[in-house]
Amino acid sequence: MSEEIVYANLKFQDSDKKENLQTSDKCGGKVPSAPSYSQHKAVLILTVLCLLLLIGLGVLGGLFRTTLGTEMIKSNQLQNIREELQRNVSLQLMHNMNSSKRIRKLSAMLQKTATQLCRELCKNKPEHKCKPCPKGSQWFEDSCYSKLGMSETWQVSEMLCSSRNGSLLKIKNRNVLEFIKSKKLKGYWLGLMPRTKKPPYEELNENMFLSAGFEGSTYDLSNMYCGYINGGYVYYSSCTSENYVMCVETARTVQVESVLDDLPEGRN
Numbered sequence: 001m002s003e004e005i006v007y008a009n010l011k012f013q014d015s016d017k018k019e020n021l022q023t024s025d026k027c028g029g030k031v032p033s034a035p036s037y038s039q040h041k042a043v044l045i046l047t048v049l050c051l052l053l054l055i056g057l058g059v060l061g062g063l064f065r066t067t068l069g070t071e072m073i074k075s076n077q078l079q080n081i082r083e084e085l086q087r088n089v090s091l092q093l094m095h096n097m098n099s100s101k102r103i104r105k106l107s108a109m110l111q112k113t114a115t116q117l118c119r120e121l122c123k124n125k126p127e128h129k130c131k132p133c134p135k136g137s138q139w140f141e142d143s144c145y146s147k148l149g150m151s152e153t154w155q156v157s158e159m160l161c162s163s164r165n166g167s168l169l170k171i172k173n174r175n176v177l178e179f180i181k182s183k184k185l186k187g188y189w190l191g192l193m194p195r196t197k198k199p200p201y202e203e204l205n206e207n208m209f210l211s212a213g214f215e216g217s218t219y220d221l222s223n224m225y226c227g228y229i230n231g232g233y234v235y236y237s238s239c240t241s242e243n244y245v246m247c248v249e250t251a252r253t254v255q256v257e258s259v260l261d262d263l264p265e266g267r268n
């Protein structure tokens, strides 16, 4: 029963609505004034809003484009600065490399000049303090030649020279050969390999010193023959006999300051 009532009510409401619609349709043409005005107003407001929105969008777009533009310009500028910096850095590096090369060249030249100057000074003052050789040694090329002023067996002589960080007299090139010949040494041991058989005397030359070194202490030298210099010749005698000792040591590098100290004062 109650269900029917609800249905009826619904039906009634429906028809009521339809009637309302019909009346408003009928009235549409007759009374347009009040609703039309508000509709226009709404449309106007909407249009204005739309326009404002468009303008806003336009402004935003413009702003965006301008910002994008400036950002791009900035990033380009940054890129350019970066490239310039890279160029500058590599130029600087090259410059530094050139400078250090020049400095190396200059110091090599300075060293050479100081050495030459030192040689000249030593000619006049044999004990000049720029001298890169021990006292009593003779400086030739890059070596010092020292007479030890005693007679010893070959092995002891070799040991004495080792203790001076040197070796028994050796001739490493033609210039040294001429230098040694000019000294007319008699009876000085040479840094030659001891031999098991006594060789005949031979003319002194630089090539006889090219053979490998000799481990003196590991051999029994009592039955071996060692070479000594006699003028421009090499003779051999028992290694246990005694001869004079001359050592060759590497000359120290000439200290540039030691040469400069002794230069005459400037013009004033």
Ligand SMILES: *[C@@H]1O[C@H](CO)[C@@H](O)[C@H](O)[C@H]1NC(C)=O
Binding pocket: 081, 084, 085, 088
């Ligand atoms: C690069 O070097 C030039 C010339 O030395 C200088 O004028 C310029 O400012 C340097 N650039 C930078 C980014 O440091």
Ligand SMILES: *[C@@H]1O[C@H](CO)[C@@H](O)[C@H](O)[C@H]1NC(C)=O
Binding pocket: 091, 094, 095, 098
């Ligand atoms: C470095 O030296 C080279 C040649 O040695 C030269 O061409 C170059 O210009 C130099 N660079 C600088 C930065 O001095």
Ligand SMILES: *[C@@H]1O[C@H](CO)[C@@H](O)[C@H](O)[C@H]1NC(C)=O
Binding pocket: 163, 164, 165
């Ligand atoms: C030999 O060389 C060593 C190390 O190179 C050094 O300590 C020593 O003083 C030198 N001896 C002589 C006599 O020059």
